[in-house]
Amino acid sequence: METKSMARLKKYLWKYRYRYLLGAFFMFLGSGSGMAIPWFFKLAVDSIKRGSADTHKLMVYAGIITVLAIASGIFFFLQRSTIVNLSRRIECDMRDEIFSHLLTLSQDFYKKNKSGDLLSRMNNDLGSIRMFMGFGFITILRTIFMVVLGAILMLKLSTRVFFYFLIPVPIFLVAVKLFMRKIHELWENIQRMLGDITEFAREQISGIRITRAYTREPEIRRGFNDLQWRYFAESMRSVKYFGVFEGFAMSLGGIGELFIIWAGGREVIAGRMTLGALVAYHGYLMMLIWPLFGLGWLLAQWERARASLERVDQILATEPSIKDTGTLQPDDRPGELVFKDVWFGYENSKSVLEGLNLNIKPGEFVGIVGKIGCGKTALAELVPRLWEPQKGEILYNGYPLRVYSLKSLRSRIGFVTQECFLFSRSIRANIEFGENKARGVNIERLIQQVDLEKDIEHFTKGVDQEIGERGITLSGGQKQRVAIARAIAKNPSVLVLDDSFSSIDADTEKNIIETLKALKGKLTIIFITHRFSSLVNADRIVVIDDGKIVESGAHEELLAKGGIYSRLFEEQMAEEQ
Template identity: 35%
Template structure:
């Protein structure tokens, strides 16, 4: 339960809903008890009055006695109906307060988790899978809401109804009360165990269904491979096995669920039989009237669901506590990448990297070892190296996605840690290697980094990125909606839209992280020609494993195994006959072979 204490701030925030819900629960339960008392009075009246009525039945007063008798019964019926309507109205108000409160808390909690997710560093997302992050903000929050809504509502109902009913029953007849309530604790424990079995089997079904869905998704995504290798039969057989597993688990759950209501009805029936038997003995002894038996049967039925719900509520609370513990694990994660001085100033674009080393905290891989370089305002630097050389790590450090293990990065002569992080990133145009476009219009994708970009800004960015004519060729132009991850566009178009998005915010530093790796030579040349214009008067860093990208740079550094092995101009490095020269010759020969 300790983990659930974290939710108290929300209960305090919405205390008005909780207090009103408690008040409405008390009132609704009063209107539950009154009808039972009316039934007892009515039955006792009927029993006592009927013998009197028989005396007058054959006399002149018979009709009047019958009329008075029926009128009295009719009034009782109307009163019982009125009590039921009033109870229904206040139960409606209970749900409109407590259940509404749980939905409001669910809304706030999801927003709190999402905001916290957004504030965490990139290392957090390397350690945790997307599926786990999604599960905690959806399934776990839903379980917590069940605690804040139904569990609190039924718990309050039990806490209020039980003492009211039991207190009154004891005041009428202690012996009958004890006997009539005898099966209820057994009922509560039975429901608790049955409900735990249902929850356990439900979770197994969810896991089985998740596996089934993943299998189907992979089969449909890889349908070309399946058909190319003629594995349709094998795929169908594997699906049948997974479906059989899901079916068996579902049938086992149905078997347990089928015990639920028979168990309730059986124990309620036992309680009713005991009440009638013991109550009959009490009537014979003259301790109570006939109406008390009917009243106690109604009370037993009133207490059946609250007592039954005790096992269910206990199970909900346990599951909510487990889910809140999982949520708290992420909420307790902190972002160690913070600004020391929160400087929010315009940058010029002078970059100096001194003796930077970096080790990934999650894997322990040493990505950079004592790397140093500098870039003047308006200059272009190319960082060349093979896969795993540490090129993208430099981009992440410049964006402050990670903190360097040692060394110093400065921009305009100031330590990068002094800058306000949002201010710094807003002045860097970043084009990632793995282009990600949102399922939105092309216009909104290009203006993603700008708060209120006009159509002119979007069009200019598209023209600068040499993608304007392609976009205008679409039926809906800039209002064309892209598919998931920009699937509607070709590889080159996606890259250029990504470049347009980076330059739409007029960045002082342009950071291109191997963004031409997925395009052919012809498309690469077209994008490089567009970049010549874009890079003018901007500090640019071109990260690539292709030496052809380096032709735009004023200076080149070559990385190998996280260390700078060469640096200088294109011509200087070619004349040096080192790593850069070897890469240049190999890639040039490969391109010539492909063209042939």
């Protein structure tokens, strides 16, 4: 295991060290009570053999053995409850740490990693770690304690027989090493396949309407079954290796028992060992064999946890590419944005913005237009620092974006994306998600601003209507309007609308534009759209082509120039007619 992964695990072990010590204490008492039982069997058998036993004495031995057995059971229950409780706590702590860290990671991380695989790491992989930290830890403690104490007691009973017992041990240790090497590789594959299954199921459930619309259910089912059976085959390989190892361990245990009966019987015949001692020896052998049999399960759990911990550590070791090192807090006035020679390209792609220079004044309503793929969305995502330009810089109210803390900067920017993602909550909860709690929010007023009142009237619970996953019960236009209301609810200094009217009808769009016009001067608006009719009242329209600004001016001014804007406008008008 990587050093950092182990250090991360040690952090939690140290955090709960006193609880672990309490669990270890219960384990020592439980195992000690159990290990004492064969010794009292020895005393009872030897007293019978010598003829010194009577009914009362045997009853005493039987009573002691009964008390030890009950005490052992109670202490093992307390040990199990304590350690398993701890393993659940560690699982919750690690899941919280992973989720909190995921919230800090930049967009490039989510472009490279599938959400289903991340969910698998937070659930399946943490479950494997929990199993080892709980049952695995119990098995380790019991095995170590019982082997050490058992070895001491067996040496005390007969040194000669004990060395016969050790004959199969080197063979067993070699088998353990080979087993661990193979099982680790298998568990890495198994955990990765679980991630693939989770991602496949998540994606298909999210896109179930498309699947049904194209009648692709049989193909999707076959794809899911293919992943399942590959996972099943790899799991069965691990079962096969585990079965071989367990059978081998049992065979070695049987050979050890043969050595003890042969060597111990000779010692009893020679008078160097009592019959009671041989009975006790056999009892300790049975106690030690079962932990050794369980060692195969323990090793499998260890390798599974090790593979899972490495997968979890890949997330936790990832640093956000956008560093939150700024401390400046932006004020409430409308934001001024200055793009100075900005170059930007998504990972493994050519630059989508090339030396872009743009000055957006406070309170200005700026429209951004251009062909698909020209860099409009990239420009929008750079404003709240979802991405970082490779060259150049962006100023907000005279200061580079990086000098502001991310939280304070993003709190002043309302951002509506093309996808208009909504949470599976009520309409009210989705709008209040963007609320600046210091100011409060008037839901009814926001609904009016985005022309959503008539739609709300058709919902049985009004604004408290649950809208399903990703707002599945809403139309595309309704989702966009809820998202716009959410952005306005922040009372932002800058409002960025990235093609947010694409599913809204012309009349509704006109009403919302009127709302935005009323907000002019109170906040800066960056309005990205493909509908040129929406830009008639913009203070300025910026035309981007191949990552560069090629035209800039008011609607009538750009039409008069007869350039790219004029051509695109005329093409769109012709299509609408």
